[in-house]
Amino acid sequence: MTEKTRDQDLTLVSDQQPISPLQGTSNPPVSALPDRIILNSVWSGLDRKAGAIIEFTARQLRVRASTWVIGGVGFLLMVLLLATYAEAMVEGIEPVDDDGDSEDWDEDGYPLGQERKWGTSDWNSAEFPGSGVFVSDEWLNWNEANHTGNHTYRGNAIIESYTWIGNPPNTLNKGWAQVGNFTDCTDYEEEYDLQIGRSCLTSQGTIRFNGLIQVNGTVGVESEKWYQYLEWGDFVGASETPIPQDPRSMYIDEDGFDIDVSSGNTSQGFDDDGDCLRDWDIIADSSFTSNPQFFWDDSFSFNSDSNRNGISCDVELVYDEQGNLVSIEADQLVDEDPSEDEFVLESLHRGFVLAVGKVAFLFLLGIFIPLFLATGLIRDEMASGTMYYLVGKPIHRAEFFVYRILGFMSIAAPYMIILAILVGLVTSFIGPGDSIFRFEDLTVWLIIGITSALVLLAYSTTFSALGVISKKFGIYIAMVMGVWEFIMAFFSLLSSGQSIVAWLSISHWGLEMVNSAALIAWPDSGYYDIIGSGLFNSSVVFSIFWNEPVMVPGSPIASLLVSSFVLLLYIGIWILIGQSFLGRREID
Amino acid sequence: MIPDPEQVGEHTPTSIQVDNSVPAVMLDHVSKWYGQVIGLNDVSLAIGGGVTGILGPNGAGKSTLFKILVGRLKPSQGTVRLFGIDPWRNPAPYSRVGYVSEGEKLYDWMTGHDFVSTLARLYGFTRDEASARADHVLEFVNLSDVAHKQIGKYSKGMRQRVKIAHALVNDPDLIILDEPLQGCDPVARTTIMNVIREIGGMGKTVIVSSHILSEIERITEQIVILHNGRLLALGNLHAIRGMLDKHPHRILLTTDTPRELAARTLVVEEVHGVRFPHPHQLEIQTNDLDAVHSVLPTLITSSGLRVSSIQNPDDNLESLLAYLMEGRA
Numbered sequence: 041m042t043e044k045t046r047d048q049d050l051t052l053v054s055d056q057q058p059i060s061p062l063q064g065t066s067n068p069p070v071s072a073l074p075d076r077i078i079l080n081s082v083w084s085g086l087d088r089k090a091g092a093i094i095e096f097t098a099r100q101l102r103v104r105a106s107t108w109v110i111g112g113v114g115f116l117l118m119v120l121l122l123a124t125y126a127e128a129m130v131e132g133i134e135p136v137d138d139d140g141d142s143e144d145w146d147e148d149g150y151p152l153g154q155e156r157k158w159g160t161s162d163w164n165s166a167e168f169p170g171s172g173v174f175v176s177d178e179w180l181n182w183n184e185a186n187h188t189g190n191h192t193y194r195g196n197a198i199i200e201s202y203t204w205i206g207n208p209p210n211t212l213n214k215g216w217a218q219v220g221n222f223t224d225c226t227d228y229e230e231e232y233d234l235q236i237g238r239s240c241l242t243s244q245g246t247i248r249f250n251g252l253i254q255v256n257g258t259v260g261v262e263s264e265k266w267y268q269y270l271e272w273g274d275f276v277g278a279s280e281t282p283i284p285q286d287p288r289s290m291y292i293d294e295d296g297f298d299i300d301v302s303s304g305n306t307s308q309g310f311d312d313d314g315d316c317l318r319d320w321d322i323i324a325d326s327s328f329t330s331n332p333q334f335f336w337d338d339s340f341s342f343n344s345d346s347n348r349n350g351i352s353c354d355v356e357l358v359y360d361e362q363g364n365l366v367s368i369e370a371d372q373l374v375d376e377d378p379s380e381d382e383f384v385l386e387s388l389h390r391g392f393v394l395a396v397g398k399v400a401f402l403f404l405l406g407i408f409i410p411l412f413l414a415t416g417l418i419r420d421e422m423a424s425g426t427m428y429y430l431v432g433k434p435i436h437r438a439e440f441f442v443y444r445i446l447g448f449m450s451i452a453a454p455y456m457i458i459l460a461i462l463v464g465l466v467t468s469f470i471g472p473g474d475s476i477f478r479f480e481d482l483t484v485w486l487i488i489g490i491t492s493a494l495v496l497l498a499y500s501t502t503f504s505a506l507g508v509i510s511k512k513f514g515i516y517i518a519m520v521m522g523v524w525e526f527i528m529a530f531f532s533l534l535s536s537g538q539s540i541v542a543w544l545s546i547s548h549w550g551l552e553m554v555n556s557a558a559l560i561a562w563p564d565s566g567y568y569d570i571i572g573s574g575l576f577n578s579s580v581v582f583s584i585f586w587n588e589p590v591m592v593p594g595s596p597i598a599s600l601l602v603s604s605f606v607l608l609l610y611i612g613i614w615i616l617i618g619q620s621f622l623g624r625r626e627i628d
Numbered sequence: 629m630i631p632d633p634e635q636v637g638e639h640t641p642t643s644i645q646v647d648n649s650v651p652a653v654m655l656d657h658v659s660k661w662y663g664q665v666i667g668l669n670d671v672s673l674a675i676g677g678g679v680t681g682i683l684g685p686n687g688a689g690k691s692t693l694f695k696i697l698v699g700r701l702k703p704s705q706g707t708v709r710l711f712g713i714d715p716w717r718n719p720a721p722y723s724r725v726g727y728v729s730e731g732e733k734l735y736d737w738m739t740g741h742d743f744v745s746t747l748a749r750l751y752g753f754t755r756d757e758a759s760a761r762a763d764h765v766l767e768f769v770n771l772s773d774v775a776h777k778q779i780g781k782y783s784k785g786m787r788q789r790v791k792i793a794h795a796l797v798n799d800p801d802l803i804i805l806d807e808p809l810q811g812c813d814p815v816a817r818t819t820i821m822n823v824i825r826e827i828g829g830m831g832k833t834v835i836v837s838s839h840i841l842s843e844i845e846r847i848t849e850q851i852v853i854l855h856n857g858r859l860l861a862l863g864n865l866h867a868i869r870g871m872l873d874k875h876p877h878r879i880l881l882t883t884d885t886p887r888e889l890a891a892r893t894l895v896v897e898e899v900h901g902v903r904f905p906h907p908h909q910l911e912i913q914t915n916d917l918d919a920v921h922s923v924l925p926t927l928i929t930s931s932g933l934r935v936s937s938i939q940n941p942d943d944n945l946e947s948l949l950a951y952l953m954e955g956r957a
Contacts, residue, residue: 092749433750
């Protein structure tokens with residue numbers, strides 16, 4: 041080493057020059073840092089440094105136009121969604137006749153539901169409540185031309201000969217063919233067909249009739265008249281006084297769900313409108329009473345124990361070995377027409393909450409806000425040449441990376457929370473229910489808020505780290521990852537969280553957390569899901585947006601904790617990756 | 629003046645134990661290459677106390693040297709120590725360093741005061757301490773009047789000064805200024821030079837780079853010359869000036885009457901010869917630049933001839949480098 045002081049000399053340096061001090065004698069020498077200075081200067085005042093970087097990052101984001109544009113778009117999206125929701129809630133759901141029994145197909149003034157209760161056909165205007173009903177005993181086989189006997193016949197046929205023919209009973213049923221003064225058949229009637237209740241004399245001297253008739257004689261069908269048929273049996277249930285017609289509205293929303301999932305009973309439900317528990321006495325004398333399969337409608341077969349649990353007219357709740365409700369199976373015509381206000385509106389509300397929570401908060405805002413605002417947190421500083429202002433300070437780059445992310449979060453997280461509060465308040469106030477405010481929804485919104493923050497943190501850490509890993513391609517890798525997350529989010533949603541591939545995405549764990557939140561706040565979610573997707577096809581909104589948590593089946597809290605842990609682990613790993621790359625990155 | 633920590637608060641994050649045995653800057657066989665391109669080539673150097681000028685043409689490796697010193701770049705080879713600590717591995721020395729890069733980029737949306745005080749907080753100062761320190765350093769660089777104006781509205785000179793202010797806010801022992809005068813107008817240059825001299829006079833270690841010899845000459849006598857990434861020379865500028873003076877020098881005068889003026893200058897003893905490179909130019913050749921310059925004004929005035937400019941074409945960095953390279957060879 042060559043000692044040089046400030047004199048009038050200049051040293052020309054050779055190729056292998058020694059360390060050449062240029063210490064001026066007139067100036068005091070500088071002091072060295074102690075060995076453990078890092079504890080003294082780097083970690084001291086950490087909160088102040090952290091606060092400064094967080095505050096600086098937040099201010100930097102606030103002055104960017106892109107921040108306001110993205111924030112504004114997110115806010116507008118929420119307002120639009122809320123407006124749609126509010127309109128649906130305020131107008132209510134148009135009552136839907138789920139079982140179609142308010143229709144009056146034969147236009148006799150009696151709706152199908154009323155005809156069903158009385159056992160009359162809604163396809164035959166001659167039959168209606170109180171008119172009495174013909175219960176068939178036997179019919180003419182295809183290879184038989186006639187039948188002889190004293191019966192009540194129903195058919196479109198001819199009386200070849202008879203010893204006695206009876207007048208129609210005192211009944212309102214218009215299906216009885218008139219007897220007494222038989223008139224000659226018209227040419228049309230001779231060649232073709234008769235109206236129901238009409239009878240006439242043919243040119244061959246036989247009596248043709250269409251409807252019911254009491255005859256002791258030989259009755260048959262003509263060989264080339266394909267429309268003719270004949271059956272015989274009993275006429276029962278005629279009322280002497282007319283039965284009033286029920287309004288059609290009586291058969292809309294008339295058979296609601298009578299199920300209490302919490303009771304644990306496997307056989308529940310009640311046939312409120314009585315169309316399953318109808319009065320079968322009217323056909324008590326029929327030979328069909330010994331047969332569980334009743335034919336009481338022209339085109340409808342009915343089994344009062346269609347769920348085959350040995351109990352007629354009930355709803356069976358099927359549980360698995362862990363006690364989880366796996367399906368709800370109702371007998372036909374039991375709980376088949378519930379009120380839309382009771383179920384659909386509730387289902388719609390819950391579906392909306394989950395749809396907004398998942399799609400709007402997690403998928404759209406959760407992915408796009410970090411993509412646009414967090415990818416450049418470090419990268420942009422390096423690209424613009426201002427990075428050294430921030431890292432050329434007694435702060436570890438690893439700390440700087442974390443503080444920068446926290447700075448982003450200090451803007452993004454409150455934004456998401458404010459949006460969640462806004463949407464939560466509006467939906468809780470105008471949502472369905474007896475109380476003014478749906479307090480139970482707060483749990484869901486709280487967890488949606490926390491999940492959004494975790495997802496934001498996960499994406500911002502990832503995208504930021506990608507920006508550090510590759511200044512040139514980081515943004516493109518982040519965009520590809522954003523698309524991957526978006527696809528995986530829908531994949532997870534549609535596969536009910538069962539897809540293992542989707543487990544590799546952040547979005548899956550966010551969805552799992554929201555599903556858990558829903559189950560914690562609404563313990564009957566499984567019931568709504570099963571009814572929505574299985575029994576009640578008109579309201580599937582909730583079923584689409586809710587899946588049973590899959591991590592710890594039966595324990596939403598455990599699922600919530602596991603999912604949070606996975607997300608935190610993911611965040612931790614990406615923080616380490618980002619810190620590691622930033623620590624080794626040269627800032628040119 | 630740079631703020632005294634006692635004036636702005638008790639908290640002194642930069643207060644550390646003193647060990648006088650270590651220079652502020654020490655480089656030992658430091659090289660840096662970017663792929664095939666060599667930025668710095670086997671430089672060994674120790675700097676401590678006073679103002680040191682790093683002189684070198686564009687591409688000499690000045691900025692690379694500074695970036696290595698402040699831990700922005702990792703040396704490809706060799707050892708770097710700031711106050712005895714490797715700045716690439718440990719950011720602790722930054723508490724005693726102020727650095728102004730050559731880049732012009734600033735946060736234009738901030739006010740000067742915001743900029744300086746926010747960055748001061750990164751040293752661990754409280755908000756109030758940082759604000760007080762920002763006020764002091766902005767006053768020191770004569771920016772108090774525009775401290776609360778957005779940086780985006782600052783002139784070039786103001787932007788340089790606010791960068792210098794930010795580098796001084798932690799009352800550093802070592803201040804590194806990379807081309808601080810680049811692009812500044814004459815008034816700004818004078819202000820900044822005065823500031824640098826004042827800081828140096830306070831006993832701080834100041835390293836300032838430039839590619840213009842006259843600029844460095846006005847700031848310091850202590851120089852390091854870099855050329856093509858290598859350390860070419862180091863020492864006192866007077867010695868360089870002396871060496872240059874022993875070398876034939878040219879003085880270029882622009883006048884309408886070069887021949888009449890030549891006749892008058894040839895009577896001066898130190899003038900060896902004259903040349904007319906252009907119909908309106910006179911080139912005087914001498915070995916004693918100072919002696920000729922001392923008589924030239926009187927001579928021109930007494931002659932009544934009109935001279936529109938006087939230039940010293942050899943008194944620049946390129947000439948110096950050429951001379952040094954020649955000497956080295």
